[in-house]
Amino acid sequence: MFSDVYKSFLTFFVSTLGLIVCAFAFYFFMLTTAHSQINSRNYTIVVPFAAGNTVDIMARIYGDQFKNEQELSVVVLNKPGASGLIAADYMSKIGDETHLLFAPSSTIFRLDSTTKPEVYKSLTFKKDFTVLDVVSETPLVLVTKKDKYKNFEDFAKKIKTVDYIKTGVLSIGAPTHLAALEVGDLLKIKVSPILYTSQSQVIIDTANDLLDYSFAPLASALPLIEGNKVDALMIYSEEKSTLLPNVEISRKYNIEPTVPFLTWILVNSSMSNAAKEKIKSITHKIKQNKDIQNKIIQTGSKIYKDMSDDELKNFINTSILKYNAIVERHGLVIQ
Numbered sequence: 001m002f003s004d005v006y007k008s009f010l011t012f013f014v015s016t017l018g019l020i021v022c023a024f025a026f027y028f029f030m031l032t033t034a035h036s037q038i039n040s041r042n043y044t045i046v047v048p049f050a051a052g053n054t055v056d057i058m059a060r061i062y063g064d065q066f067k068n069e070q071e072l073s074v075v076v077l078n079k080p081g082a083s084g085l086i087a088a089d090y091m092s093k094i095g096d097e098t099h100l101l102f103a104p105s106s107t108i109f110r111l112d113s114t115t116k117p118e119v120y121k122s123l124t125f126k127k128d129f130t131v132l133d134v135v136s137e138t139p140l141v142l143v144t145k146k147d148k149y150k151n152f153e154d155f156a157k158k159i160k161t162v163d164y165i166k167t168g169v170l171s172i173g174a175p176t177h178l179a180a181l182e183v184g185d186l187l188k189i190k191v192s193p194i195l196y197t198s199q200s201q202v203i204i205d206t207a208n209d210l211l212d213y214s215f216a217p218l219a220s221a222l223p224l225i226e227g228n229k230v231d232a233l234m235i236y237s238e239e240k241s242t243l244l245p246n247v248e249i250s251r252k253y254n255i256e257p258t259v260p261f262l263t264w265i266l267v268n269s270s271m272s273n274a275a276k277e278k279i280k281s282i283t284h285k286i287k288q289n290k291d292i293q294n295k296i297i298q299t300g301s302k303i304y305k306d307m308s309d310d311e312l313k314n315f316i317n318t319s320i321l322k323y324n325a326i327v328e329r330h331g332l333v334i335q
Helices: 002-040 054-070 082-094 105-111 152-161 175-187 199-207 218-226 273-287 290-298 309-329
Strands: 043-047 074-078 099-104 129-138 140-145 165-169 191-195 214-217 230-236 261-268
Touching: 043 054, 043 082, 054 074, 054 099, 054 129, 054 218, 054 261, 054 273, 054 290, 082 099, 082 105, 082 129, 082 261, 099 105, 099 129, 105 129, 105 261, 105 309, 129 273, 129 309, 140 152, 140 175, 140 199, 140 218, 152 175, 152 230, 165 175, 165 199, 165 214, 175 191, 175 214, 175 230, 175 309, 199 214, 199 218, 199 230, 214 218, 218 230, 261 273, 273 290
Parallel strands: 043 074, 043 099, 165 191
Antiparallel strands: 099 261, 129 261, 140 214, 140 230
């Protein structure tokens, strides 16, 4: 009888031990698989503009480095339209851990606008997205037709004689639009924004004198400046550009660069912390790469400083407050 009890106990013990071993094996398999997926996943970088835009340039530079650093497959997907909302809407519906959104400040601000189109009403920045990092800052440059003005002072004097002053913008409330309005405030002139779908076309039409002046990201304007198609009269930035050392910054004329042109990395808020940390780690490593720093400088942009999570959170909140203050002061309707 004792032998039967012993055998039953032994059978039970072995069976239980087997289940425990299987459970641990399954756990470690899932853990290893999840870790492997995070390290070997293929990424898609979504850009809310057409190819060739400043944000697109940054996305492709970073995308190439993602490939080099992690041997990943990275695709840049351009989803232009609706001032970035089409790309953001696409991102929110994908809802996985393989998509990143490279977007300018104005897309973030627009997500929480109460006046955005009805089809995007349910889409919000705080609910649907998490900012992982600020990739780069690109100075905005005031451009005019070549040889039309000697300098900004000459422009400031002569532009006041124009009856209908036109500036090209990609959307109402974009940093380029707000910078143009800040100049209008300084000179006490009324500026009419003309909507475009391409930043390149804005600069071309300015070169052809179809627009009186426009602001453009330096990365987009540089080829036409160097090609002697337009003149750069002022840089909307806190510091001079090494690429345009003779062009004065806006502060000289009492214009603070309140809303700089930044490129941000956003992901779906539902993304796992492990996946977020992996992307942040790769991004941080890219930003420390001297070759990448120089490459981005040559485009007219610069790597943005690293920030802690708390610093990034405070920076976002402060940026939104500054943006909203300018929008309200000018009575803009952001759509």
